[in-house]
Amino acid sequence: MAPKKVFLSALSLLLVVLQPSLVESRPPEPPRKHLSNLFQNLDESHKGQNLKGLHLVKQYLKNLGYYPNGVDVTTNDDFDDHLESAIKTYQQYYHLNVTGNLDPHTIKALSELRCGVPDFFVLDQNLTTNSSKVKFAIQYSFFPNNPKWPTTKRDLTYSFKSGDGIYVDLALIRPIVERAYKRWQDVSPLTFKEGNSNSNIKIGFFRRDHGDGKPFDGPGKVCAHAFAPQDGRVHFDADEPNWKFGPRH
Known part of the structure; x- marks a missing residue:
């Protein structure tokens, strides 16, 4: 949600x-580093960079449905084509400026509390950098x-x-x-x-x-x-x- x-x-x-x-x-569980702690180092990051913590952003976006099946996001901190495409799709879905970068507005949106149910849209499994290959749903949907x-x-x-x-x-x-x-x-x-x-x-x-x-x-x-x-x-x-x-x- x-x-x-x-x-x-x-x-x-x-x-x-x-x-x-x-x-x-x-x-209490030992403290861990979360996405919100990493954003200060990732602000305005863009394709072509390698920054510690980007793999956590990838994992988060994949859990929300923004990555094609089979793409490994476990340890790689490269800001690659798949991450740029995932961010563009996220920005388009939430009516943000579609830059493909982790700009302040995108970081703010990613930091909001939310339900863990993935966002509802149809993602082309061959998607790389073309965010137009996404079919968006209306503002609500059934499972x-x-x-x-x-x-x-x-x-x-x-x-x-x-x-x-x-x-x-x-x-x-x-x-x-x-x-x-x-x-x-x-x-x-x-x-x-x-x-x-x-x-x-x-x-x-x-x-x-x-x-x-x-x-x-x-x-x-x-x-x-x-x-x-x-x-x-x-x-x-x-x-x-x-x-x-x-x-x-």
Whole structure:
């Protein structure tokens, strides 16, 4: 769920907004270097350069769907054709000036908190430097193949299960989640109530690689992700320091 773009199947991520006191990660993980720390060294970087940390930008953009399949982005810090193309596509998608460089506006956009669901567009797998070979979606989209809860499953249950070493204050979380699903219940044929460990929807806070193939990235950027029906997992990044209850300002 990118900034200002919503995947309808995961809207509960926007409805459940939490206070900082709700989550405590124990024990703390050793500090790591994140993209936001690297941007001061990457400002105005462009094709042809080799700068430490560019491979992390590549990994981030690949996770969001901006790289063709099969392109290795693990360790190479070269600002190559693929990175320039990925940045151009990102800039075009977010209506930025399409330069192919990591300019200040692009860095600011990349630094925003967002859902980990990739941005929705059709990327030509032979794409190199021609960002025109991208078909953009409208401002919202369903998951591929439009998965839904079956008509026989309208009374859904949810439960809470967070990662090891993460303390969650359920006394505070429960009424917030209940309020969020009440809003869904008012405008849909679905009902929601808290259930047991076999619930349809499983809500939890996790850190880094937590076994679902979509590792979190620490403070900043990706703050949550959800899986389509009938999977039902809704995961929040426990490393985020600014969870709060209320509208975003």
